[in-house]
Amino acid sequence: MKIIATFNIKGGVGKTSTAVNLAYLAARGGSRTLVWDLDPQGASSYYFRIKPKIKGGSKKLIDGKRELDDMIKGTDFDNLDLLPSDFSFRNLDLVLESKKKPTHQLEKLLKPLSQEYDFIFLDCPPSISLLSEAVFKAADILLSPVIPTTLSIRTLDQLKQFIKKEKNKKIQILPFFSMVDRRKKMHLDILETMPKQYPELLKSAIPYASDIERMGLERMPLGGFVKSGRSIKAYQDLWEEINLNL
Amino acid sequence: MTTTTLNFEFPGYLTANKFLSQLADKANLNPVSEHYTLISYYDTFDWRLYRSGIICELNRSQTVSILTLKNLHTGQLIASADLDSVPKFAKEFPSENIRNILAPLLEMRALLPLTTLECTRKFVNVLNKDEKTVLKLMIDTFEYIPCRLQLTPIKGYDKAALKFIEALIRIGLVESNQPPLIDALKTQGRKPKDYTSKLNVKLDPNMRSDLAVKYIFSYLLKAIKINEQDTIAATDSEFLHDFRVAVRRTRAGLNQLKNVLPEAETARFSHFFAWLGQITTPTRDLDVYLLDFEHYKKSVPPALREDLNPLYDFIDRKQKQAQKNLASKLKSPDYIAPLIEWEEFLRSPTIKKPTQANALLPIKTLADKRILKVFRRIIKDGQRITDQSPPGELHDLRKTCKKLRYLMEFFQNLYPENEIKSLIKSLKHFQDILGEFQDLEVQEITLKKFSEEMMNEGIPADTFLAMGVLIQTIDKRRRQAREAFQTKFEEFDQPDIQDAFHSLFGC
Numbered sequence: 001m002k003i004i005a006t007f008n009i010k011g012g013v014g015k016t017s018t019a020v021n022l023a024y025l026a027a028r029g030g031s032r033t034l035v036w037d038l039d040p041q042g043a044s045s046y047y048f049r050i051k052p053k054i055k056g057g058s059k060k061l062i063d064g065k066r067e068l069d070d071m072i073k074g075t076d077f078d079n080l081d082l083l084p085s086d087f088s089f090r091n092l093d094l095v096l097e098s099k100k101k102p103t104h105q106l107e108k109l110l111k112p113l114s115q116e117y118d119f120i121f122l123d124c125p126p127s128i129s130l131l132s133e134a135v136f137k138a139a140d141i142l143l144s145p146v147i148p149t150t151l152s153i154r155t156l157d158q159l160k161q162f163i164k165k166e167k168n169k170k171i172q173i174l175p176f177f178s179m180v181d182r183r184k185k186m187h188l189d190i191l192e193t194m195p196k197q198y199p200e201l202l203k204s205a206i207p208y209a210s211d212i213e214r215m216g217l218e219r220m221p222l223g224g225f226v227k228s229g230r231s232i233k234a235y236q237d238l239w240e241e242i243n244l245n246l
Numbered sequence: 247m248t249t250t251t252l253n254f255e256f257p258g259y260l261t262a263n264k265f266l267s268q269l270a271d272k273a274n275l276n277p278v279s280e281h282y283t284l285i286s287y288y289d290t291f292d293w294r295l296y297r298s299g300i301i302c303e304l305n306r307s308q309t310v311s312i313l314t315l316k317n318l319h320t321g322q323l324i325a326s327a328d329l330d331s332v333p334k335f336a337k338e339f340p341s342e343n344i345r346n347i348l349a350p351l352l353e354m355r356a357l358l359p360l361t362t363l364e365c366t367r368k369f370v371n372v373l374n375k376d377e378k379t380v381l382k383l384m385i386d387t388f389e390y391i392p393c394r395l396q397l398t399p400i401k402g403y404d405k406a407a408l409k410f411i412e413a414l415i416r417i418g419l420v421e422s423n424q425p426p427l428i429d430a431l432k433t434q435g436r437k438p439k440d441y442t443s444k445l446n447v448k449l450d451p452n453m454r455s456d457l458a459v460k461y462i463f464s465y466l467l468k469a470i471k472i473n474e475q476d477t478i479a480a481t482d483s484e485f486l487h488d489f490r491v492a493v494r495r496t497r498a499g500l501n502q503l504k505n506v507l508p509e510a511e512t513a514r515f516s517h518f519f520a521w522l523g524q525i526t527t528p529t530r531d532l533d534v535y536l537l538d539f540e541h542y543k544k545s546v547p548p549a550l551r552e553d554l555n556p557l558y559d560f561i562d563r564k565q566k567q568a569q570k571n572l573a574s575k576l577k578s579p580d581y582i583a584p585l586i587e588w589e590e591f592l593r594s595p596t597i598k599k600p601t602q603a604n605a606l607l608p609i610k611t612l613a614d615k616r617i618l619k620v621f622r623r624i625i626k627d628g629q630r631i632t633d634q635s636p637p638g639e640l641h642d643l644r645k646t647c648k649k650l651r652y653l654m655e656f657f658q659n660l661y662p663e664n665e666i667k668s669l670i671k672s673l674k675h676f677q678d679i680l681g682e683f684q685d686l687e688v689q690e691i692t693l694k695k696f697s698e699e700m701m702n703e704g705i706p707a708d709t710f711l712a713m714g715v716l717i718q719t720i721d722k723r724r725r726q727a728r729e730a731f732q733t734k735f736e737e738f739d740q741p742d743i744q745d746a747f748h749s750l751f752g753c
Contacts, residue, residue, distance in 0.1 A: 073402030076371070076379040081401060187720035219377075 024221035027080035042085035056086030144180030321423035451610035458609035
C-alpha cells in the first residue's frame with residue numbers, strides 16, 4: 001500500500017481535483033484505491049456525491065472507537081472508495097493534541113487498511129498544522145500542486161524547509177505545476193525557469209481548464225464525464241510519472 | 247474491498263421491463279446500458295470444475311468478452327479475465343491467475359463448451375437523492391428460463407440495499423445462487439455430472455446371470471460409445487483412456503463370467519475386444535509418456551532437463567502417427583460392424599431355456615463364486631513369488647488382480663457399500679505396487695528402444711546422455727518397487743482380509 005497526500009499550505013491550488021482524478025485513474029487501472037477527505041470543506045466527498053458526515057465526528061474517529069473501515073463509502077466507480085469528511089474535522093488539531101504522540105495517530109489508523117488498498121490518497125486541508133505533521137508521518141509521497149506564481153513558489157520553499165526540520169526521511173516530496181494558464185506570461189516564465197532550481201519538480205503539468213472546473217457541476221472525477229482531451233491527458237501523464245517515482 | 251453480490255431469480259411470469267416499472271415509484275433507477283450477451287458455459291467431459299464447485303462462463307457482448315469463474319454454491323466471483331475465446335487446456339490461458347486456479351483441477355483434460363445461452367443484459371443503478379449510486383443491478387433476460395438479477399451493494403450503503411431487497415422480495419423475487427446453466431441443461435434433458443468413468447451398475451441379487459451380465463455389458467458399451475468420437479478426434483488423452491477401460495472391463499467380463507452367454511458369441515466378441523484393446527495400446531502408451539514427461543524431467547539433474555526435449559518431440563511425433571492409425575481403424579468397418587453386432591446381441595432377448603450352465607444362476611451366487619475363486623488364486627500365486635521369481639510372474643499376478651478388481655466393481659452394488667469399498671481399497675493398495683513395477687519395466691525397455699530409433703535421426707549426443715540418466719533413475723525405482731513387493735503382498739495376505747473376503751463372498 002502506498003499513501004499519497006495531496007498537500008499545499010495554500011488553498012485553491014488544485015489539491016482536491018488532483019486527489020480525486022488520480023485516485024480515479026489508479027482505480028481504473030485495477031488498483032484498490034481509497035480517498036480520505038481530510039478537509040472539513042468536504043470537496044472530494046462532494047465530487048463523489050457522498051454526504052460529508054462521520055458518525056461521532058473527528059473525536060470518535062481519532063479515538064479509534066470505530067474501525068475506519070466501517071466509515072468508508074463505495075463511490076460510483078469500481079475499485080474506488082472514499083472516507084468522507086466531516087465538519088468536525090475543523091477541530092482535528094485539537095483532537096490530535098489531546099492524544100499521546102499526536103503525529104503518529106493517522107499512521108496508526110491507516111495501518112489496518114494496508115491489506116485492503118493498493119493506494120490511499122489523503123486530500124489535506126491547506127495550512128501547516130498538527131494534522132499536516134501527522135499526514136507527513138503517514139504518507140509515502142507528498143504530492144504538492146504549485147500554481148506558477150511567485151507566491152506559490154515561496155510556499156513550496158516553506159514546505160520543504162518544514163519537512164527538513166522534521167527530519168522525516170521517508171516522505172518524498174513531488175511538486176508539480178497546477179492550474180497552468182499558458183496565456184499568462186508569468187506562468188510561462190516560471191515554467192521555463194523553475195525546473196532548474198527545483199529538480200524534483202515533475203515534468204507533467206495540469207492546465208487551467210474549464211472541464212476541470214466542471215467537475216463541481218458534474219460531481220464526479222474528470223474521467224467520469226470526459227473521455228479524452230488535454231486535461232485528462234495531463235492527469236494521465238502525471239499519474240504515470242508518479243508511478244515511476246514509486 | 248472484496249464485493250459480495252446477491253443473486254435473485256425472477257418468478258417465471260415476470261419480465262425485466264415489468265419488474266423495473268413495478269420498482270419505478272419505489273426507487274430512483276438509472277439505466278446504464280443494455281447489451282445482447284452470449285453466456286457460454288465450459289467444463290471438462292467429466293465435470294471437473296462443477297465437481298470442484300466452480301462454474302466457468304464466457305460472457306461475450308459487442309464491447310467485452312470476459313471469462314469468469316464463480317463459486318457454484320454462493321454465486322460469488324472467484325476470478326475473471328478478458329478473454330476472446332476459451333483455450334482447450336489450462337496451461338494455454340493467458341491470465342496467470344486463471345491458469346493457477348484451473349491447472350490443478352483440469353490436469354490433462356480439455357475444457358469443452360457445455361451450452362450457450364443468449365441473454366439481454368441490463369445494467370441499472372439505484373440512486374439516492376444526491377444522485378449517488380447506492381446499488382448496482384445486472385438483470386439477465388433469457389428466452390426459456392426465468393430472469394436473473396445480480397445485486398451488488400455499494401460499501402457503506404447497507405440500509406439502502408436492505409430496503410431495496412425487501413422491495414424485491416415483495417415483488418416475488420427469490421434469492422438463488424443456482425446458475426442458469428442448470429436450467430439450460432434441463433431444457434436439453436441433461437443434468438450436471440452426467441458422466442463419470444466410475445462403474446455404478448445397479449443389479450438385483452436374484453437376477454438371472456445372463457440378464458445381469460448383458461446389463462453390465464450394456465453399461466460398458468455406453469461408456470465405449472460416449473468416448474468414441476472424442477477418442478477419434480483426440481480431444482484429450484482421457485477419452486481414449488476411458489474408452490480403453492470400458493473395453494478392458496468388457497473383455498474381463500467375457501472371460502471371467504463364463505458359461506453365462508452362448509459360447510460362440512462369448513468367444514467371438516472376446517476376440518473382438520482383445521483386438522480393440524490391442525489397436526488402442528500404442529497411442530495410450532505414448533500418451534502416458536507425454537503426460538509423465540514433466541515428471542521424467544524432474545527426475546534427472548537440472549542441467550540435463552532441457553536435453554530431454556528432443557525425446558519429447560520424438561514421442562510426440564510417434565503419438566500423432568499412432569493416433570492417426572487408431573482414428574482410421576475406429577472409422578473402419580473392422581470396428582464399426584462388430585460393435586453394432588455386439589449392441590444387437592446385448593439388445594436381443596435372453597433365451598428362455600439357455601443351455602449355459604451359469605445362465606440361470608442368481609447373479610449374486612455367480613458373483614460370490616467368481617470373486618472368491620479369483621481372490622484365492624491371487625493369494626496362491628502371490629505366495630509362490632520369491633525374490634528370485636522372474637518379472638513375468640509378477641506381471642501375471644497383476645493381470646489376475648485386475649480381473650478381481652473389475653469383478654468387484656461390476657458387482658459392488660450387491661454388497662454392503664462400506665465392506666466392499668474397504669476390500670477394493672486394500673486390493674488397490676496392493677495393485678499399485680504391481681502396476682508401478684510393471685510400468686517401470688516397460689518404460690525402461692521402451693526408452694532403450696526409442697534411443698535406438700533416435701540414433702538414425704541426428705539427435706544431439708547430450709540427449710542420449712540425459713536419456714541414459716533417466717533410464718538409470720527408472721531402473722532404480724523399478725528395483726525399489728520389486729523389493730517392496732513382498733511387504734505389500736504380506737499386507738494384503740492378512741488373516742483379517744482373508745476373513746473379510748470369505749465372509750462377504752462365501753456362498
